[in-house]
Amino acid sequence: MSIAETTGQKFSPRSDFLDGARRGLPVVLASAPFGLLFGALAIQNGMTLGEAVLMSATVYAGASQMVGLELFGQTIAPWLIVLSIFAVNFRHVLYSAALGRKVTHWTSAQRAFGFFFLVDPQYAEGEKQSLRGRLSFAWYMGMATPIYVCWVIEAGLGAAFGSLIPNPHALGLDFLLPIYFLGLVMDFRKRPLWLPVVSVSAAASIAAYYFVGSPWHVSIGAAAGIALAAMMPPNGEGTGA
Numbered sequence: 595m596s597i598a599e600t601t602g603q604k605f606s607p608r609s610d611f612l613d614g615a616r617r618g619l620p621v622v623l624a625s626a627p628f629g630l631l632f633g634a635l636a637i638q639n640g641m642t643l644g645e646a647v648l649m650s651a652t653v654y655a656g657a658s659q660m661v662g663l664e665l666f667g668q669t670i671a672p673w674l675i676v677l678s679i680f681a682v683n684f685r686h687v688l689y690s691a692a693l694g695r696k697v698t699h700w701t702s703a704q705r706a707f708g709f710f711f712l713v714d715p716q717y718a719e720g721e722k723q724s725l726r727g728r729l730s731f732a733w734y735m736g737m738a739t740p741i742y743v744c745w746v747i748e749a750g751l752g753a754a755f756g757s758l759i760p761n762p763h764a765l766g767l768d769f770l771l772p773i774y775f776l777g778l779v780m781d782f783r784k785r786p787l788w789l790p791v792v793s794v795s796a797a798a799s800i801a802a803y804y805f806v807g808s809p810w811h812v813s814i815g816a817a818a819g820i821a822l823a824a825m826m827p828p829n830g831e832g833t834g835a
Contacts, residue, residue, distance in 0.1 A: 607732035614736025621715040622744045629745050633752020639663045643753040650749035658682045684813040689717040696724040704731045711738035718778040795819030
């Protein structure tokens with residue numbers, strides 16, 4: 595039973611959209627340094643301002659964009675670059691599979707459009723919102739819109755003014771987003787098997803990083819966690835975050 599059914603509260607698309615937008619503001623702040631850093635590094639790697647903005651607008655995945663920057667300037671076959679980016683982004687396929695069960699009331703067009711914006715924090719907040727009883731398309735896009743728009747703008751700002759920073763890596767700005775992701779993971783700590791799944795996934799990812807290499811450690815770590823969860827299904831629903 596949803597919150598609306600138990601409390602008698604009525605929700606409108608406008609109120610849902612605004613509530614989603616409020617949920618997105620912390621993500622905008624946390625991802626801003628990473629977006630700016632991408633724009634600055636894109637220029638340093640030979641991209642134009644327009645190309646940096648276009649990549650952020652179409653790929654829309656920070657880790658994959660960074661991998662692309664590292665590979666574009668090397669003599670690597672295009673299909674290998676695409677495969678490497680897919681390896682980093684494979685977790686988004688898992689996100690859509692998990693969240694897809696919560697949005698069966700969406701139309702096919704809404705799912706196809708909405709899942710383009712299914713980045714890490716969008717998935718985490720969407721999962722938590724579904725536990726509250728309402729994961730409407732309006733709420734989802736309310737959260738996604740400011741994050742996406744600001745991400746693209748940040749790439750342009752970083753590309754335009756990034757040359758003013760001699761060494762962006764020296765500032766450690768690229769470390770802020772992993773800290774935010776750690777916070778997202780901790781939000782789910784009350785769920786069944788959270789600790790063993792996270793531990794196995796982290797161990798497998800670290801081992802793969804040293805023995806297989808980047809970016810494959812991302813998908814290998816995710817696969818290890820999924821395999822453990824599949825072998826040890828929880829007895830009941832977790833309390834969520």
